[in-house]
Amino acid sequence: MPPTRRLATALAAATLALSLAACGEPEEEAAQDPGRSDRAAEVNTSPDQDRIRTDEVPDIAALVPAEIRERGTLEVVNSVGATPPLNFYATDDETVIGVETDIASLVADVLGLELRQSTVDWANIFVGLDSGRYDAGFSNITVTEERKDKYDFATYRLDNVAFEAPAGADWTVEGPEDVAGRRIGVGSGTNQEEILISWSEQNEAAGLEATDIAYYQTPTDYYLALSSGRLDAYLGPNPSAAYHSRVSGETEIIGTISGGGDEIQGEIAATTRKDNGLVEALAAALNEVIDNGTYAQVLDRWGLADEAVEESEINPPGLPRQDG
Numbered sequence: 001m002p003p004t005r006r007l008a009t010a011l012a013a014a015t016l017a018l019s020l021a022a023c024g025e026p027e028e029e030a031a032q033d034p035g036r037s038d039r040a041a042e043v044n045t046s047p048d049q050d051r052i053r054t055d056e057v058p059d060i061a062a063l064v065p066a067e068i069r070e071r072g073t074l075e076v077v078n079s080v081g082a083t084p085p086l087n088f089y090a091t092d093d094e095t096v097i098g099v100e101t102d103i104a105s106l107v108a109d110v111l112g113l114e115l116r117q118s119t120v121d122w123a124n125i126f127v128g129l130d131s132g133r134y135d136a137g138f139s140n141i142t143v144t145e146e147r148k149d150k151y152d153f154a155t156y157r158l159d160n161v162a163f164e165a166p167a168g169a170d171w172t173v174e175g176p177e178d179v180a181g182r183r184i185g186v187g188s189g190t191n192q193e194e195i196l197i198s199w200s201e202q203n204e205a206a207g208l209e210a211t212d213i214a215y216y217q218t219p220t221d222y223y224l225a226l227s228s229g230r231l232d233a234y235l236g237p238n239p240s241a242a243y244h245s246r247v248s249g250e251t252e253i254i255g256t257i258s259g260g261g262d263e264i265q266g267e268i269a270a271t272t273r274k275d276n277g278l279v280e281a282l283a284a285a286l287n288e289v290i291d292n293g294t295y296a297q298v299l300d301r302w303g304l305a306d307e308a309v310e311e312s313e314i315n316p317p318g319l320p321r322q323d324g
Helices: 005-023 026-032 066-071 099-111 122-131 191-205 219-227 238-248 279-292 294-301
Strands: 073-078 114-119 151-166 183-186 212-215 233-237 251-258 266-273
Touching: 066 073, 073 099, 073 122, 099 114, 099 151, 099 279, 099 294, 122 266, 151 191, 151 219, 151 238, 151 279, 183 191, 183 219, 191 212, 191 233, 219 233, 219 238, 233 238, 238 251, 266 279, 279 294
Parallel strands: 073 114, 183 212, 183 233
Antiparallel strands: 151 233, 151 251, 151 266
């Protein structure tokens, strides 16, 4: 289940607290907060987002199914988590902000529609799409072969996971051999855990040391372990790791890999009910904002430029079906 709204608010507030020191002159910052890293960056987590916008493109708007065009709104569903920069609550504990919301806003602009967002728990995203209550999901949804049975996808971000280490780390991760003998944290039951176990097994088969895998359930716990030297790195979703390293200055990304592991590059996509006629318009709108530069501005704003796609694809190969 997604984290609670209360936790989302607490973490957003913590993020704001990290960024407040960036409002003064450098000398003033050092005097007020001598422990604050020069690597930290300011990020706007207030409800006043001043989002990046773009213009309607009539030829693309014409691709929208008639029922939606006549209604005049793009009904988008999301699930709000506790960790920026995906969908999360602003400091007012009400306004949903983040990279997913900004990309959905750009798509609605191109289609000449008013963006209307609904926030539900993760499972109800798909229930709402199935019923036709919502037109599209923009909620960090990965393309999988199983999901393609019921949904259409228009891709807009790479699905990557990242190794996050204390700032100033003197090593990097490019492949399995780089984590041999290292103590790496991970969440139980995640794709990241599967990747790490597979890499450790490959290393042992090659005569290298196994990876010492440590399990953590909350960011508070694994960041404490990183800061105290009990972990060499933590393997988790790239967006949250990139955001944390950016606003705290206490950690850095030392390597990224596909969320699909060695088999396939995972991709995040706008998701619609299969064959409802909207996916072509979504893909065309996404390609428009990729071409006009506003997409890149949104990714830069949230520190996710390394997850950019060159073009939006409809129903590309997804993560393989699970056995059984």
